[in-house]
Amino acid sequence: MLKEISIAEAMRKLPSIIYDVEAGMPVRLTRRGKPVAVVLAINEYQRSEPEKEGFWDAFMAFRKTLEKENIEQSESDSDNAC
Template identity: 45%
Template sequence: MDKTYSIAEARNDLSGVVREAEAGRPVTLSRRGRPVAVIVSASEFARLAPRRRALAAAIDAFRRDFGASLDDSDWLPARDASEGRGAWRP
């Protein structure tokens, strides 16, 4: 079960709050009795945080995972490249 601290309590015992999180026990911070944040260990955050990857790597992973074949026409702009209407000028 997560430990819950008010923000004032957490401020007064920040080292204890950090120790709880480091030990693998998430700590919930509350304001006026409502949860507003959770402190977790750095390793847990790394596990939960989305990993960013380059577009090319994401496309390769998509192709590999779904056996999808994509060609250049899949990436052509969907917007009409012809000149649009003129801008209104007073």
């Protein structure tokens, strides 16, 4: 169950809110009765983030795609590469 509190109350009770969040109870913050943010435990946040691929991993995946499709880089293409 999502606990909901105002930003003003959250400012007064921040340590208590952090304990609740760490215990697995996310908190929805409201401003004038409207939801504006959610406080999550770090493990919940990390689970919701898409895994980011590094440049080198993306480049190697691209190269494998080229190999599978039998696309070759010509000499003129490599001469123009940065």
